[in-house]
Amino acid sequence: MGRSELVFENTDLGYKITRNGKRATNLSTGEENAIALIYFFNSLLDVDSDINNTIIVLDDPISSFDSNFYYNAISYIKEKSDLAGQTFVFTHKFSLYKDYSLMFKDNTNRYTIKRVQNAPQLVNEDSLINQFHDEYAYLFKKIYDFVKDPPKNTTDYLQYPNMARRLLEAFLTFKLPYPSGNRTMIDKVLEIEKDNNTAAGRAVLRLLNNRSHLRIITDNDNSDDIDTIVALPDILLNLLEFIKLHDETHYNTLAALCDPLYQEEGKAVEIIRPKTFKVSLYKMAASAGYGDYLDNNLISDEFEVNNPNCSFAVKISGDSMEPDICDGSIALVKECEEIPNAHKGIAWYKGVCYCKKVVQTKNGVLLVSTNQKYPNIEIIDYDEYHLFGEVIDVMPSIDE
DSSP: OOOOSEEEEEETTEEEEEETTEEOOSOOHHHHHHHHHHHHHHHHTTSOSOGGGOEEEEESTTTTOOHHHHHHHHHHHHHHHTTSSEEEEEOSOHHHHHHHHHHTGGGOOOEEEEEETTEEEEEEOOHHHHHOSSHHHHHHHHHHHHHHSOOSSGGGGTTHHHHHHHHHHHHHHHHSOOOTTSSOHHHHHHHHHTTOOOHHHHHHHHIIIIITTTOOOOSSTTSOOOOOGGGHHHHHHHHHHHHHHHOHHHHHHHHHHHOTTOOSSSOSSOOOOOOOEEEEEEEOOOOSSGGGGGSGGGEEEEEEESOTTOOEEEEOOSSTTTTTSOTTOEEEEEEOSOOOTTEEEEEEETTEEEEEEEEEETTEEEEEOSSTTSOOEEOOOGGGEEEEEEEEEEEOOTTO
16 A cells, blocks of 8 residues: 555464564554455455455445555555455545545446435435535535525434534634644634624534534533524524625635525525425325225325425335335325336335335336335236336324
8 A cells, every 4th residue: 555664474373563673553543444454355365255246345444544545545445346246335534435436437336325214225326426526515515405495304404413513614724724733613713703702603602512413501500502403404504604704705606606596695595485385195005996096085184295396195004115214104206107217106006006116127117115024016917007106205204
């Protein structure tokens, strides 16, 4: 990996590691990870397997590397994994994700893990990641979009406080580039604020003190009353107001990039009050004929949604699509006769209505559950099959 000061000598007890001729002590985290990575790939040589049919999984393999290791390590991983049948690389580091994407662009699929109904789900790469090469602009747009149009499900809020903290840290470093460790984030906020004591500044200090990890502070009767997570959009609006207040040109440039409708006059973000639409809500139930499924006698209620693409809603029964779609959840459905391959849909087959992934294979159509205890359903009689539409969103049970 471009470094030569560490030498490994094989002994009866393992490896003796020396640095510049002396016993190596206090290895850095990056050095430890580099050694583990090299050991992992070398151990593949001892495994009696067909490398072309081997799957390699690397979990944040070089996130702790400094720049001396970083690019050499990426090249090393590419060289060692080129012959593998498939390689999965997980990372929290935005720059690593982008660099891997560029290096492996010829034969790579990119995904993100997002929280859906309080559970992790692998989804196609967020389009925002393609738009921005640096993490700062990406985080800005994520926070901006969240404030402008908050998710309907508050469990989806949980990722945003730490995003906000990272955005603020990057902004403060940009404004006050002190050497590492010379100033805390709170020190920098106070220095930027000077004696102004603005409402946005006070809100940012509260965010730093207690909201970044959604903790509740009750140390004394005079401490700030921490709002519930429902107030998070208003809290993060104050963060954006703080950035705009202390560098308006910078803020306006980013906001205009994120939002073609952004107006420089007024608040940092004009919050969208979502327009609601009423659709029919159906129960997931067996039916004698697919036409009966949409009859009025099966409608349990009208249902309000924010998504204008929603044609109707279905209350899901059963656990065949867990953890993606839980029993009792409400699936919002866009009525259509075709959906992208392997997307979730509402389909009727031989008198039964299903919520499944609709998978097109070379041999035909399969209805596939995400819960692996349920077998695939192969469509054989297409006269007994009808696709109602694509599941475009999922909401918690209205009974909760």
